[in-house]
Amino acid sequence: MKLSAQEEYGLRCLLHMARNGEDRSHSIPEISRAEGLSVPNVAKLMRILRLGGLVQSVRGQAGGYTLAKPAAEITVSEVLGLLGGSFFNSHFCDRHAGLERSCAHSQDCSLRTLWGAVQKSLDAILTRTTLRDLLRNEQEVAALLRERASAALLEAAESGARPRAC
Secondary structure, eight states: OOOOHHHHHHHHHHHHHHHTOTTSOBOHHHHHHHHTOOHHHHHHHHHHHHHTTSEEEEOSTTOEEEESSOGGGOBHHHHHHHHTOOSSOTTHHHHTOTTSSSOTTSSSOHHHHHHHHHHHHHHHHHTTOBTTGGGSOHHHHHHHHHHHHHHHHHHHHHHOOOOOOO
């Protein structure tokens, strides 16, 4: 499991905007300086976030970007889905079929069950975690995520639902 640079940097840009005024306009050079990212990279991220409906562009001398909705309504899951995608989805097995057209384990796969449970746990945490939550200090976020992780594990264990076949 890897978090891509695009996902990490996109989240950092959004957090900068939320932390420094949800309603005010933020320029690409400002975000670039604050986050230690190149101007072209921030421009690319802002374009993706704008097309995905998470930020709005503001024209004019005081132009730049604003959050399209309050930080409390933007989930980490939504941001990661826009910038990269999920860890495990229904096409996972197609991409990992090896030399064959379909996976050799398409009928009975313990790995598919494992990856499905991991995705459910991730979803349970990431869909409940907002940009507003991440504006807290590190210790507060750690405590919040411990609670959510415990709840996610309980949900996954209780559901026992098997991901659909590949």
